[in-house]
Amino acid sequence: MAEETTPPATTGAKEVAKAKLVATDAASHPWVVSLAAGVPGAVVVSKRFAGQVTVTVAREKIVEVARHLKSQEDFGYCVDVTAVDWKERAPRFDVVYHFYSFSKNDRIRVKCGAADGEDVPSIALVFLAANWCEREVFDMFGIRFSGHPDLRRILTWDGFHGYPLRKDFPLEGIDTGAAIYPEEWPEGGGPSASDPNRKVVS
Amino acid sequence: MNDDRISQAERDEAAYFAERAAAAGVPRPLSAGDLPPAPGEPPTLFDVQEMELNFGPQHPSTHGVLRIILKVDGEKILEAIPDVGFLHRGTEKLFETETYPMGIPHTDRMDYVAAATNNHAFCLTIEKLLDVDVPRRAQLIRVILDELQRLSSHLVWLGTSGIDLGAVTPFWYAFREREQILDFFEEYCGARLTLNCMRIGGLPFDLTAGWVERLMEFIDDLPARIDDYEQLLTDNRIWKKRTVGIGVLTAAECVEYGLTGPLIRASGIEWDLRRAQPYECYDELDFAVPTRQNGDTYDRYIVRVQEMRQSVRILRQCLDRLEPGEIRGKVPRVIKPPAEEIYASIESPKGELGFYCVSNGSNRPYRMHCRPPSFINLQALPKMAKGHLISDLVALIGTIDIVLGEVDR
Numbered sequence: 039m040a041e042e043t044t045p046p047a048t049t050g051a052k053e054v055a056k057a058k059l060v061a062t063d064a065a066s067h068p069w070v071v072s073l074a075a076g077v078p079g080a081v082v083v084s085k086r087f088a089g090q091v092t093v094t095v096a097r098e099k100i101v102e103v104a105r106h107l108k109s110q111e112d113f114g115y116c117v118d119v120t121a122v123d124w125k126e127r128a129p130r131f132d133v134v135y136h137f138y139s140f141s142k143n144d145r146i147r148v149k150c151g152a153a154d155g156e157d158v159p160s161i162a163l164v165f166l167a168a169n170w171c172e173r174e175v176f177d178m179f180g181i182r183f184s185g186h187p188d189l190r191r192i193l194t195w196d197g198f199h200g201y202p203l204r205k206d207f208p209l210e211g212i213d214t215g216a217a218i219y220p221e222e223w224p225e226g227g228g229p230s231a232s233d234p235n236r237k238v239v240s
Numbered sequence: 241m242n243d244d245r246i247s248q249a250e251r252d253e254a255a256y257f258a259e260r261a262a263a264a265g266v267p268r269p270l271s272a273g274d275l276p277p278a279p280g281e282p283p284t285l286f287d288v289q290e291m292e293l294n295f296g297p298q299h300p301s302t303h304g305v306l307r308i309i310l311k312v313d314g315e316k317i318l319e320a321i322p323d324v325g326f327l328h329r330g331t332e333k334l335f336e337t338e339t340y341p342m343g344i345p346h347t348d349r350m351d352y353v354a355a356a357t358n359n360h361a362f363c364l365t366i367e368k369l370l371d372v373d374v375p376r377r378a379q380l381i382r383v384i385l386d387e388l389q390r391l392s393s394h395l396v397w398l399g400t401s402g403i404d405l406g407a408v409t410p411f412w413y414a415f416r417e418r419e420q421i422l423d424f425f426e427e428y429c430g431a432r433l434t435l436n437c438m439r440i441g442g443l444p445f446d447l448t449a450g451w452v453e454r455l456m457e458f459i460d461d462l463p464a465r466i467d468d469y470e471q472l473l474t475d476n477r478i479w480k481k482r483t484v485g486i487g488v489l490t491a492a493e494c495v496e497y498g499l500t501g502p503l504i505r506a507s508g509i510e511w512d513l514r515r516a517q518p519y520e521c522y523d524e525l526d527f528a529v530p531t532r533q534n535g536d537t538y539d540r541y542i543v544r545v546q547e548m549r550q551s552v553r554i555l556r557q558c559l560d561r562l563e564p565g566e567i568r569g570k571v572p573r574v575i576k577p578p579a580e581e582i583y584a585s586i587e588s589p590k591g592e593l594g595f596y597c598v599s600n601g602s603n604r605p606y607r608m609h610c611r612p613p614s615f616i617n618l619q620a621l622p623k624m625a626k627g628h629l630i631s632d633l634v635a636l637i638g639t640i641d642i643v644l645g646e647v648d649r
Contacts, residue, residue: 059578059580061580087580087581087582088368088369088371088580088582090582114495114496115495115498116498117498117583117592117594117611118583118594118596118609118611118616120596120609120611122598122606122607123607134581134596134609136583136594136596136611140495140509143516143517145583147583165496165498166496166497166498166619167496167497167498167616167619169619170615170616170618170619178332191325192324192325193324193325193328193648193649194325202330202333203332203333207333209337
C-alpha cells in the first residue's frame with residue numbers, strides 16, 4: 039500500500055476512486071525482487087492492482103518459483119490454482135496460482151502462460167493443496183501438468199469429451215460422451231449440432 | 241492416547257475388558273494388522289482380506305452425492321479415495337454467459353446451506369474490482385446476515401453430524417433453531433435457502449419493521465439453547481469415544497493441505513479472515529477467534545460450538561449499531577468493471593471462500609472462478625481416514641463439513 043501514490047486531499051472523491059483503479063508496475067516490490075534474484079530468469083512481468091501483486095513467470099520455472107515462495111518468502115499456503123482461456127492470444131492459457139503467507143498476512147498471485155497442448159510442471163508435490171486444483175484445471179481446460187501424481191478428471195467423468203471451461207466449448211449441442219442411451223439422447227442431451235437454433239456462447 | 245479427557249472410569253472399564261478377554265483366551269485386538277499369523281500358521285479369516293468398497297454416492301452420511309472408494313481390511317480403512325463431481329453444474333461457465341448481477345443467484349446454489357456468505361463473497365469481489373463503497377447500514381446488515389447464516393450452517397452441521405454418530409436428539413433441537421433463523425431470512429428476502437440476498441454495492445431490501453426486535457429476542461435466547469446442545473454432547477461419553485482422537489491433523493498438515501475454517505482453528509492456528517483481513521465492519525467488532533490444540537474431531541466440534549457463541553456476540557453488537565441510512569452504494573446501472581483481475585475472499589462457515597474474477601471490460605465476467613472451502617478441505621479426507629474404522633469415516637465426513645454443491649459447483 040505504501041508505494042501507491044495518494045492523491046492530494048483537495049481532489050474529489052471521484053478522482054480518488056479513479057486513481058486507485060490503475061494497475062501499476064510492481065517490479066520494485068520486495069517479493070518480486072526476491073523472486074527475480076532467487077530464481078533467475080523467472081519473472082516476466084509484474085503488476086499491482088487494488089493492492090494485489092501479480093507476477094507472471096516463465097512456465098518452466100513454476101516449480102522453482104513455488105519452492106522459492108514457500109521456503110524463502112513464507113508463502114506456505116497455496117490458496118488456489120486455476121486457469122484462464124484467452125482463446126485468440128498466444129500462449130492461449132494462463133495458469134493462475136494464489137499463495138498466502140500467514141506471517142505477512144497477504145497474498146501473491148503467480149501466473150504462467152501455456153499454449154494448447156503444452157505441459158505445465160506440477161506444483162502438487164510442493165503444495166499438497168494444489169493436487170485437486172490442478173486436476174480440476176486439467177479437467178476443465180485440458181492443460182496437462184507434468185509430474186502430477188494422479189492427473190485424472192475430477193468433476194466430469196472419465197470418457198467425457200472436451201474441456202468445458204474452454205471458450206470454444208459450447209453450452210449445448212456437442213457430444214460430450216454423456217449419451218449412454220444414444221437412441222433417446224443423441225448428443226449429450228442438448229439440441230443436435232445440426233440444429234440452427236442451438237445456443238453457442240463463447 | 242494422550243488425552244486427559246478420558247476419565248479414570250473409562251480407563252478402568254477398558255482394563256477390565258482387556259483382562260476378561262485375556263482370561264478367556266481371546267487375543268486382543270482381533271484385527272489382522274495387529275496380529276500377523278505366525279510363520280507356518282495358515283492364515284485365518286481375519287488375516288488377508290483387502291476388499292474394495294463403494295461408500296456412496298447414495299449413502300445418507302455423505303451429506304449429498306459423495307462417493308468414496310474404500311480399500312478396507314475388515315473394518316479398517318487402508319485407503320480412501322474420494323470421487324466427486326456428481327453435482328457438477330458448470331457454475332463457472334454459467335457466470336461467463338451472464339452479466340455480473342445475474343451471477344448472484346448462481347452462487348446460492350453452490351454452498352446451499354450458507355447462501356448468504358456465497359452472495360457476499362461474490363458481491364465483494366465485484367465491488368473490489370469496481371472500487372465501490374458499501375454504505376454503513378448495508379455493511380452492518382450484511383454482517384448480520386452472514387452471522388445468521390453461520391449459525392444456521394453450524395446448526396445443520398451439528399444436527400447432521402450428530403445423527404451420523406447416533407446422537408439423534410441434538411438434531412431436533414438444532415433444526416428447531418435453524419428453522420427460526422430461516423424464518424428471519426424469509427421475512428427479509430422471501431427465500432429460506434437460495435436467498436439471493438445481496439447486490440453489488442449493497443442490499444436489495446431494507447429490514448422490515450420489527451425484524452431487529454424479534455432477532456434481538458431470538459439471540460437473547462440462543463446462548464441458553466447452545467448450552468442445551470453442549471449438555472447433550474460435550475461431556476457425553478459415547479460422543480467423546482466417537483470423536484476424541486479421530487482424524488487428527490497437525491497445524492503443519494492443515495497449512496500443507498490448504499485447510500481453512502474450523503479445521504485449521506481446531507489444530508491450533510488462530511486464523512480467521514474476519515480477523516486477519518477484515519471486510520465490511522468486522523474490524524470494529526469485538527469477538528474472539530476460538531481455537532483448540534488437538535486437531536481431532538472433538539476439537540472441531542468444540543470450535544464450531546464456540547463460534548456459534550461468538551456469532552451471537554457479533555450479532556448483538558451489529559444490532560446495537562444499526563442506524564437508518566442508505567443500503568445501496570453508488571453503482572453504475574450497467575456494471576462494466578475495468579479489464580483487470582481480482583481475488584477477494586471471506587470467512588464462510590466452512591473456511592476461506594474466495595472468488596477470482598477476470599474482467600475484459602464488458603458487462604459479463606470473462607472468467608469467474610470460485611475457491612470453494614469444501615473442495616479443498618475434502619482433500620484431507622484420505623489422510624484423515626487412513627487407519628481408522630469405517631464407522632469413523634462417517635464422523636470424518638461430518639467433521640469436514642462439506643456441502644457437495646460447493647465441492648462440485
